[in-house]
Amino acid sequence: MKFQSLITIVIVSLTLLSCNEIMPFIPEPKPPEDIEKKVLIEEFTGVNCVQCPAGSAEIENLISIYGDDLVAISVHAGFFATPNNLNEFDFRTQDGNDLASYLGEPIGYPSAVVDRKIFNGQSDLQSSQSEWAGFIASQFELKPVSSLALSQSYDNSTRELSFTASGIFNAVPTEAVYISAVMTESGIIDGQITPEGWKQEYVHKHLYRGAITNFDGEVLGSSFSLGDTFEKSYNFTIPDEWNAANCELIVYLHYNEEQKEILQVESTQLEE
Amino acid sequence: MYKKTSILIVFLSLFLSSPSLIAQENTGSISGSVEGRANFFIRDSVIGASNTPQYDRQLFGAETWMDIKYSNWGFDFGLRFDMFNNSNLLNPSGSYSDQGIGRWYIKKNLDKFDISVGYLYDQIGSGVIFRAYEERALAIDNALFGARVNYYLNDNWKIKGFTGRQKQQFSSYRSIIKGGSIEGYASIGNEEKPITFAPGIGVVNRTIDDETMNNLVSALATYTPIDRIGAKYNVYAYSLYNTMTAGNFSWYFEGAYKTNEVFFDPLETKTNWNGTTSAGKFVNENGYILYSSLSFGAKGFGISVEGKRTENFTLRTTPFASLNFGQINYLPPMSRVNTYRLTARYNPATQELGEQAFQIDVKYAPSRKVGFSANFTNITDLDNTQLYREIFTQAYYKYKRQWQILGGLQMQWYNQDRYEFKPDVPIVQTITPYAEFLYKFDRKKSIRVEAQYMLTDEDFGQWLFGLVEYSIAPKWILTISDMYNIVPKKTAEAVNYYTASVVHVIKSHRFELGYIKQVEGVVCSGGICRLEPAFNGVRFTLRSNF
Numbered sequence: 001m002k003f004q005s006l007i008t009i010v011i012v013s014l015t016l017l018s019c020n021e022i023m024p025f026i027p028e029p030k031p032p033e034d035i036e037k038k039v040l041i042e043e044f045t046g047v048n049c050v051q052c053p054a055g056s057a058e059i060e061n062l063i064s065i066y067g068d069d070l071v072a073i074s075v076h077a078g079f080f081a082t083p084n085n086l087n088e089f090d091f092r093t094q095d096g097n098d099l100a101s102y103l104g105e106p107i108g109y110p111s112a113v114v115d116r117k118i119f120n121g122q123s124d125l126q127s128s129q130s131e132w133a134g135f136i137a138s139q140f141e142l143k144p145v146s147s148l149a150l151s152q153s154y155d156n157s158t159r160e161l162s163f164t165a166s167g168i169f170n171a172v173p174t175e176a177v178y179i180s181a182v183m184t185e186s187g188i189i190d191g192q193i194t195p196e197g198w199k200q201e202y203v204h205k206h207l208y209r210g211a212i213t214n215f216d217g218e219v220l221g222s223s224f225s226l227g228d229t230f231e232k233s234y235n236f237t238i239p240d241e242w243n244a245a246n247c248e249l250i251v252y253l254h255y256n257e258e259q260k261e262i263l264q265v266e267s268t269q270l271e272e
Numbered sequence: 273m274y275k276k277t278s279i280l281i282v283f284l285s286l287f288l289s290s291p292s293l294i295a296q297e298n299t300g301s302i303s304g305s306v307e308g309r310a311n312f313f314i315r316d317s318v319i320g321a322s323n324t325p326q327y328d329r330q331l332f333g334a335e336t337w338m339d340i341k342y343s344n345w346g347f348d349f350g351l352r353f354d355m356f357n358n359s360n361l362l363n364p365s366g367s368y369s370d371q372g373i374g375r376w377y378i379k380k381n382l383d384k385f386d387i388s389v390g391y392l393y394d395q396i397g398s399g400v401i402f403r404a405y406e407e408r409a410l411a412i413d414n415a416l417f418g419a420r421v422n423y424y425l426n427d428n429w430k431i432k433g434f435t436g437r438q439k440q441q442f443s444s445y446r447s448i449i450k451g452g453s454i455e456g457y458a459s460i461g462n463e464e465k466p467i468t469f470a471p472g473i474g475v476v477n478r479t480i481d482d483e484t485m486n487n488l489v490s491a492l493a494t495y496t497p498i499d500r501i502g503a504k505y506n507v508y509a510y511s512l513y514n515t516m517t518a519g520n521f522s523w524y525f526e527g528a529y530k531t532n533e534v535f536f537d538p539l540e541t542k543t544n545w546n547g548t549t550s551a552g553k554f555v556n557e558n559g560y561i562l563y564s565s566l567s568f569g570a571k572g573f574g575i576s577v578e579g580k581r582t583e584n585f586t587l588r589t590t591p592f593a594s595l596n597f598g599q600i601n602y603l604p605p606m607s608r609v610n611t612y613r614l615t616a617r618y619n620p621a622t623q624e625l626g627e628q629a630f631q632i633d634v635k636y637a638p639s640r641k642v643g644f645s646a647n648f649t650n651i652t653d654l655d656n657t658q659l660y661r662e663i664f665t666q667a668y669y670k671y672k673r674q675w676q677i678l679g680g681l682q683m684q685w686y687n688q689d690r691y692e693f694k695p696d697v698p699i700v701q702t703i704t705p706y707a708e709f710l711y712k713f714d715r716k717k718s719i720r721v722e723a724q725y726m727l728t729d730e731d732f733g734q735w736l737f738g739l740v741e742y743s744i745a746p747k748w749i750l751t752i753s754d755m756y757n758i759v760p761k762k763t764a765e766a767v768n769y770y771t772a773s774v775v776h777v778i779k780s781h782r783f784e785l786g787y788i789k790q791v792e793g794v795v796c797s798g799g800i801c802r803l804e805p806a807f808n809g810v811r812f813t814l815r816s817n818f
Binding site: 021023024025026027028050051053054057058060061062064065078079081082101104105106107108119120121123127128129130131132133134135136137138193194195196197198 | 323324325362363365366367440441443445446481483484485486487488489490491492493494500501502503504505506536538544545546548549550551552554590591592594595693694695696805
């Protein structure tokens with residue numbers, strides 16, 4: 001028993017000794033200076049998901065820190081997105097369903113894909129609410145493969161939107177580059193389950209309305225060299241049921257073969 | 273992938289060369305098992321069997337596990353192939369496909385040592401600080417990928433040490449887990465009526481990797497000053513446990529303490545920079561768990577009392593892990609394991625952040641023909657909010673070996689708001705009488721009938737369940753059942769959930785084919801539960817040992 005007592009003392013002593021670690025420094029919350037790479041967060045949500053309002057609030061919290069350098073899309077898709085009889089609208093879209101399948105259905109809601117990248121500790125693209133802030137912060141540290149600028153004009157009488165995406169490559173992409181353009185709408189009031197119960201006057205933000213391109217984008221080019229430029233123009237008619245004043249045009253460059261990572265993203269409100 | 277292929281080649285070489293070795297030395301032994309499940313999904317939007325990839329387009333999903341074990345030359349070798357094809361096991365509302373070597377291990381006995389490497393299953397005490405285990409029904413495979421040494425001081429005392437990383441599907445989490453325990457056995461008193469002790473102490477440490485810590489720091493950096501906390505790389509959990517047996521009494525006690533660490537508490541309120549608040553934030557807290565059971569067993573009579581109190585005892589590989597993922601420990605459930613369809617409909621999942629619970633279980637059998645049992649379970653949170661309560665009674669009568677009848681009553685109070693995150697729903701209160709009758713026509717043929725009725729005004733409303741099972745032992749079992757939502761609360765019309773299945777057994781091989789229509793519900797194994805969507809389709813399962 002003496003040997004056992006000795007072993008016990010050794011284990012406890014080693015444990016106590018190893019408690020003495022240097023804790024990491026927690027910095028003040030502020031966006032990194034001179035952000036070049038904007039970040040896209042694609043949130044998967046549903047009107048019957050009780051935890052999803054907390055996820056949406058977390059995105060708004062992060063937007064309040066990072067401003068328009070953080071671009072958000074809220075996709076209603078999957079098990080929790082089926083509207084019930086208290087809902088006026090069905091926020092699900094075919095593009096949204098396809099996007100959920102393309103990026104991988106979340107295991108739990110709320111869930112989000114940050115820049116379509118698999119981060120340390122992840123086995124897929126989806127991440128839980130507690131992970132978003134860290135992943136987003138690490139993406140802001142990166143230099144973008146390409147710049148991306150948007151110019152647009154919108155005619156409210158015809159609801160015709162014309163826009164041009166352009167940019168220059170600052171690095172050589174590792175595979176073919178795709179471009180996607182999607183529309184979101186904010187300020188839509190409809191029912192949502194919340195931790196306090198059903199809230200009929202819930203304000204839905206960044207709602208994914210659909211893709212202007214294919215839901216998984218279209219090829220911008222199969223190879224680019226340093227300094228190459230691009231310019232791509234589109235026309236799109238805003239459907240009548242969308243409130244154009246609350247719509248946001250989001251364009252992003254991304255991979256779509258071996259990887260799906262977002263290279264750069266830009267967004268703009270519709271302006272006449 | 274290349275490494276795993278190499279491992280496979282090494283193992284196959286050992287197995288393929290074994291017959292000749294067996295012939296020469298007759299010392300090796302090989303054994304194994306296969307488990308497979310194939311689901312054919314049939315969309316039924318009325319019951320909610322829809323809007324998943326399987327129902328919408330894939331229509332088929334399958335899982336297979338094949339285990340092989342080989343022992344020779346003082347070594348034990350193990351290899352398991354896992355396959356998931358459009359499987360909804362990992363994610364009930366999604367689809368998962370992958371395959372490969374799910375487990376391998378090598379164990380060598382060396383005098384007073386045994387050393388194991390590979391994917392290891394093990395636990396300390398009852399598992400409250402460390403349990404590496406597999407639970408296929410919930411897609412849990414928390415094997416420790418690493419090394420373990422057991423040193424036997426003598427016949428009664430053992431020291432264990434281990435280190436590794438937890439398995440994550442076909443890869444591993446990055447955090448390092450290490451720990452150890454000292455366990456033993458001692459007795460006092462005379463040899464006829466000894467008082468025995470099986471004490472143990474254990475410690476487990478988890479060290480977060482740098483990338484995970486960077487993400488955690490980035491997340492904490494977005495917190496307002498009111499919610500701001502620090503973070504540490506290391507967390508330690510200690511436990512002390514003992515089983516004392518004296519005559520007809522047995523007493524188990526385990527107490528565990530966990531040092532401060534950062535974890536995500538979904539019930540805490542976070543203040544945001546834009547002035548709003550939202551549910552869920554990281555907190556930095558220590559935790560503890562106290563668990564004890566006392567049982568008395570004599571001829572025809574047994575009673576056991578269990579109690580548990582838990583506070584902030586979540587212990588995961590990373591602070592970002594949620595749901596059933598990345599759990600280093602296992603908290604034992606504090607409710608009886610119900611087996612009948614309706615009595616098992618509402619299960620209390622173990623609450624790792626705060627729970628106090630106790631249960632009493634009594635069994636009395638005055639003769640071999642008659643027996644009675646009763647159970648009372650009560651679970652609250654630390655603020656005494658009722659989470660779950662159950663009163664369960666059962667009685668049986670056996671007439672010779674020809675027939676037996678069994679019946680009883682179950683009453684439940686189930687806090688659906690807390691267990692299933694359904695706000696504003698009332699406490700589900702159920703009264704469920706149930707009965708089972710078994711009649712044996714002869715030594716081989718028998719029929720079993722079950723009937724249950726769940727009285728409740730909440731959730732789906734009232735249920736009636738009936739089952740008829742005809743067995744021709746040992747090869748055939750034919751079953752039909754219906755779970756009928758006789759007073760529906762969620763659908764306009766009452767829905768029948770039919771099931772029909774046939775089981776065929778050939779020696780140690782079991783085949784089952786059935787049509788299953790199953791209502792959504794919470795599926796639990798032990799104290800770990802998850803929400804399962806409704807199922808409609810055909811399921812084939814295979815289990816085989818060789």
